[in-house]
Amino acid sequence: MELPRRARGDELLVPGKMASLRARLRRLSGQHDLTTVIVNAFDHRTRVLPFVLADTRMAPGGVRAIGAALADVGFDKTRIVLQQWNRNFSPLQMRLDGRIPDLFLVSSMHLHSAECDRLIREACQIDPDKRPLIMVGGPRIRYEPWHVFGGTRDATWSADVAVTGEEYVFLELLDVLLSMRAAGESMRSVFQRARDDGALDEVPGIVYARRSSRSGPIEELVDTGVQRLLGDLDELPDPVHGYKLLEAPSNSAMLASQALPINRVKRHSPIASIVMTAGCKFRCSYCPIPAYNQSQFRAKSGERIAEEIGQIASTFGIYHFFGADDNFFNDTKRTLDIAGTLARKRSERPFCKVRLGTEVTVHDTVGMRDHLPLIRDAGFAAVWLGVEDMTATLVKKAQDKDKTQLAFKLLRENNILPMPMMMHHDSQPLVTWKSNYGLINQIRLLRKAGSISTQVMMLTPAPGSKWYENVFESGMAFSRAGDIKVEPHIMDGNYVVASKHPRPWLKQLNLLLAYTYFFNPIRFLSALVFSKSADVFSSAETRPAHEVAHFSPAKRMRRRVWLKFRAHIVDAGAQIYGMIGLAHTYRRTAGWAWRLLRGDIERHDRAPVSPIPMRGVGDKPSDHALPGTVDLRDLEQVALHGAPAPKLAKTA
Numbered sequence: 251m252e253l254p255r256r257a258r259g260d261e262l263l264v265p266g267k268m269a270s271l272r273a274r275l276r277r278l279s280g281q282h283d284l285t286t287v288i289v290n291a292f293d294h295r296t297r298v299l300p301f302v303l304a305d306t307r308m309a310p311g312g313v314r315a316i317g318a319a320l321a322d323v324g325f326d327k328t329r330i331v332l333q334q335w336n337r338n339f340s341p342l343q344m345r346l347d348g349r350i351p352d353l354f355l356v357s358s359m360h361l362h363s364a365e366c367d368r369l370i371r372e373a374c375q376i377d378p379d380k381r382p383l384i385m386v387g388g389p390r391i392r393y394e395p396w397h398v399f400g401g402t403r404d405a406t407w408s409a410d411v412a413v414t415g416e417e418y419v420f421l422e423l424l425d426v427l428l429s430m431r432a433a434g435e436s437m438r439s440v441f442q443r444a445r446d447d448g449a450l451d452e453v454p455g456i457v458y459a460r461r462s463s464r465s466g467p468i469e470e471l472v473d474t475g476v477q478r479l480l481g482d483l484d485e486l487p488d489p490v491h492g493y494k495l496l497e498a499p500s501n502s503a504m505l506a507s508q509a510l511p512i513n514r515v516k517r518h519s520p521i522a523s524i525v526m527t528a529g530c531k532f533r534c535s536y537c538p539i540p541a542y543n544q545s546q547f548r549a550k551s552g553e554r555i556a557e558e559i560g561q562i563a564s565t566f567g568i569y570h571f572f573g574a575d576d577n578f579f580n581d582t583k584r585t586l587d588i589a590g591t592l593a594r595k596r597s598e599r600p601f602c603k604v605r606l607g608t609e610v611t612v613h614d615t616v617g618m619r620d621h622l623p624l625i626r627d628a629g630f631a632a633v634w635l636g637v638e639d640m641t642a643t644l645v646k647k648a649q650d651k652d653k654t655q656l657a658f659k660l661l662r663e664n665n666i667l668p669m670p671m672m673m674h675h676d677s678q679p680l681v682t683w684k685s686n687y688g689l690i691n692q693i694r695l696l697r698k699a700g701s702i703s704t705q706v707m708m709l710t711p712a713p714g715s716k717w718y719e720n721v722f723e724s725g726m727a728f729s730r731a732g733d734i735k736v737e738p739h740i741m742d743g744n745y746v747v748a749s750k751h752p753r754p755w756l757k758q759l760n761l762l763l764a765y766t767y768f769f770n771p772i773r774f775l776s777a778l779v780f781s782k783s784a785d786v787f788s789s790a791e792t793r794p795a796h797e798v799a800h801f802s803p804a805k806r807m808r809r810r811v812w813l814k815f816r817a818h819i820v821d822a823g824a825q826i827y828g829m830i831g832l833a834h835t836y837r838r839t840a841g842w843a844w845r846l847l848r849g850d851i852e853r854h855d856r857a858p859v860s861p862i863p864m865r866g867v868g869d870k871p872s873d874h875a876l877p878g879t880v881d882l883r884d885l886e887q888v889a890l891h892g893a894p895a896p897k898l899a900k901t902a
Contacts, residue, residue, distance in 0.1 A: 419477050527576070
């Protein structure tokens with residue numbers, strides 16, 4: 251059910267189109283006094299390893315990007331609410347600039363579906379004459395947009411539009427609406443006019459509900475198709491604007507009168523995510539990323555990335571950055587452009603204090619061996635490697651034991667911490683003798699090779715991936731275990747929700763035992779003496795060379811001692827972090843293991859599809875509909891011409 255690819259040559263926007271759209275909206279913004287509230291949906295039941303603690307310390311990039319896009323074109327009356335920080339926030343009580351906002355935007359991952367739906371339901375309870383236009387986007391919507399339309403045709407709640415694309419799609423939709431808006435008209439009213447007039451059908455990347463009347467039941471969902479991607483990421487708005495729109499953490503259901511002050515942003519978000527590249531050349535069956543990117547690899551220039559890092563560091567004092575990359579080493583030329591630019595600036599402030607992390611693959615790391623010194627000089631202190639399975643039994647990305655160990659060795663030699671990401675599967679035992687097939691065996695090798703942290707997950711059905719439909723049709727996917735239904739908040743890889751193993755509870759215990767083997771008090775004490783990060787961080791001087799050269803001998807000695815001490819603390823700190831997260835993980839997943847042990851497991855026999863009919867624009871089928879979704883036009887053909895059977899929606 252991968253997303254289809256646009257016609258060859260039509261995958262990307264024409265260069266300069268994003269810049270011209272932003273300029274056009276700047277001219278329109280002076281005529282429209284819009285207020286907008288953007289919410290990042292977050293279900294606190296998802297707080298387990300490897301996300302716990304980090305999940306509340308890094309303001310998500312998606313909502314910041316939309317907020318930055320609005321501020322960039324002149325709509326400064328925008329507030330970004332993170333449910334990580336504001337779990338009691340209620341759309342019923344939101345007021346911005348003294349009034350109910352014109353736009354209410356929600357961004358959600360699949361994990362956070364329950365909170366996303368709650369936010370929409372509450373927004374729909376606002377008086378219809380005052381209700382904002384409800385727009386929903388994010389990873390959940392990219393692949394299964396029908397979820398936010400109430401679940402049935404007669405639902406009492408529904409989003410107005412689902413945005414399945416990126417910033418350009420949102421801005422293009424906004425441009426259409428503002429171009430049609432009359433003086434004093436609500437955004438919801440102009441949206442309904444645009445929908446009825448067919449003006450929305452020329453905006454690829456959205457899904458909206460068609461109704462027989464404005465307040466009537468949903469007849470069908472109209473899918474305008476797969477988005478065109480922005481090829482030159484330098485055309486994106488400056489992300490620094492997004493940090494200035496954040497709602498301060500609070501227990502209140504209402505919004506504060508002012509956004510989070512600039513001098514307090516770092517306190518709550520000490521790590522900044524930053525988009526550097528997008529796309530990956532591998533086509534793993536469990537991963538939706540390559541199809542979403544339409545087999546394109548996109549990147550910002552080194553100069554643009556350096557500009558963003560410099561602005562964020564100077565404005566907010568944030569010096570730790572995590573690249574929101576699918577595979578940073580995917581394209582050597584683009585990687586070297588970014589790394590070379592950052593390396594040249596390392597002698598300047600604030601770049602000398604900046605540390606970066608990102609995601610890469612084992613195969614590409616080995617391929618970059620000659621360039622790793624430059625990568626370290628650019629400020630990359632850690633990389634998260636998709637090791638998955640060292641024996642390549644489950645996932646084959648040109649990795650094996652020897653290549654994985656070589657990648658770790660190369661990274662360590664260049665003072666870069668390797669952070670492995672592992673996947674457990676049905677055929678893998680917990681421990682094996684005289685082989686490296688067992689889960690614990692592989693984790694032991696990775697620790698010896700220099701890992702100070704690890705991530706271990708079980709494969710789960712990922713919407714948008716090749717593997718998704720087969721997992722349901724083969725009976726692997728659970729629908730219920732005991733008295734607990736499989737809900738989105740447990741489909742994060744930490745819970746065994748898809749397995750053919752005769753004792754799936756063993757797989758759940760294996761995950762807990764693997765984490766316990768890696769994070770424990772004995773390893774914490776060992777890290778204080780025999781640190782895996784000592785070589786990396788003791789040589790990671792952040793101050794400019796010319797500044798260190800003027801230190802007195804005593805100050806140089808104190809500096810070396812401090813760096814060595816800090817290196818050991820980093821490894822020990824990772825153990826403390828892991829043990830805290832492990833306590834949360836045991837508390838949340840042990841009960842699920844017990845239900846799996848009892849054996850009362852119900853399984854799916856087909857992939858979930860939209861309960862509401864879906865169609866594309868014109869005579870096209872819906873690009874986002876799963877096989878089996880009804881298209882009303884086919885039913886009409888049956889009624890009119892007696893066709894033998896309705897043609898179901900095209901495989902997505």
